[in-house]
Amino acid sequence: QVLTNGSVSISSDGLVESTFGEFERKSAFMEHPVFNTHHSETKMMRYLTSLERKDITLRDSMIPLGSCTMKLNAAAELMPVSWPEFANIHPFAPLYQTQGYIEMIESLNAWLASLTGFAAVSTQPNSGATGEYAGLLCIKAYHEANGESHRNVCIIPTSAHGTNPASAVMAGMKVVGVKNESNGDISLNDLREKVSKHKDNLAAFMITYPSTYGAFENHVKEIIEIIHENGGQVYMDGANMNAQLGICSPGSIGADVCHLNLHKTFAIPHGGGGPGVGSIGVARHLAPFLPGHAVVPVSGEGDNVKVKENGQIAAAPFGSAGILPIPWMYINMCGGEGLLASSRTAILNANYMATRLDKYYKILFRNENRMCAHEFILDLSHLKDHGLSEDDVAKRLADYGFHAPTMSWPVHGTIMIEPTESECKAECDRLVDALITIHGEIQDVIDGKVGVNDSPLHNAPHTSEMVTAAEWKFPYSRETGAFPAKWLKENKFWPTVSRVDNVYGDRNLVCSCPTVEELME
16 A cells, blocks of 8 residues: 555455555456466466476476486475575575575585586586686686786687687687587697787687587697696586596696586576576686675685675576575485496497487597597488478477477587486487488488478478368378377377478567457457
């Protein structure tokens, strides 16, 4: 009443009546049927479930998105997030009220420091890109403290993670690119040339390890030595840390700073915009430059840290602290042996799948032993010569109940697959079998047995509405369209919509809600 400058009275039938004066709303609102249909918890539950069924998730099948590490988010890891001791603490609560929280964060960061081989860790960055930015700011502050503020050149190879150049620019650095060889390795000749040219102003070198090509860089230590010899610092992107746990570490390789996607490697759920945690680990000489905070002075946790009120890169002193119990639980339950097993299994799964697919697809960037890291890239660029594309393969996979792999990144005309350690051999085989069958459909088009427009690839995905319609306009059977594998008859995920115009959708906002004009009527 005070806020609205209105009055409140009780009517004869006991209902509350309010008068809001000039602020009383006259126009209709919330007229869409969704707001006026579900009047009970039962109805609301069923409505939400109907929405849930439209989304393919890990409960349905593998999510093979390369460079995303869509691993299992176990229920036991998620449970503490809902506990009020974690969920109801304000980011700026007095420290005497958050001692248990701080203890959990300190122990988590001690584990992360041990796993990365670094002296100190900060959980303040709340995304991978923010972690990159924070790490580069540490490097920039370090150079400034040494009287070398002129160092502003950041060298980045084409095999680095896609957000690296943007983060470097945000940090006020000039980006210089370095070529990669045909096998995916960084070109040492081009690197030496660029370093020699910019050695007086070299600030940093950003490398992703394993690279976004799904390969372990053969000369990574030599590359790091070249940078250090010329006054630069090495930033290692930890997007692919799931292939390092217990096997090696950024610190032991020689990096100075590395961010960790706790929402990838350490089991926090991600997708749809967050929440995430992009913790950064740093060597001892960079520890004093970890982010501080203006309201709750912090320093990060570890050796040689410095509590300060400046340098913050997130609104909260410990970032997305409410979800830190998830990686704490993941690491604590796995232990050292479990974390090593997770990386080994992730690499094994990727190489097993790549080996099975080798007869049917060209696989890029494997080493001299024909091995990849924890992910691999299938080259589909030749499909354009036959009227097909990687889009067709991705959409056809929806008929098999699989989410599409990462498409056309980091190489155009490809798909990148990362199975993670969460998938068993049977699930890896299911995706491989689907891709082998799809290869047969591709070959039918290439051999002229089937026209492009008559191929299941071109018309995928096939929805339940299409399959149950009275008219079936395709030359192949309904079974071929919607049930290309026998196991689909036992457990079928139905795509909600069929083929859409991707380019038009990217360039034009298409709203499925009633228009303003319709609501006015």
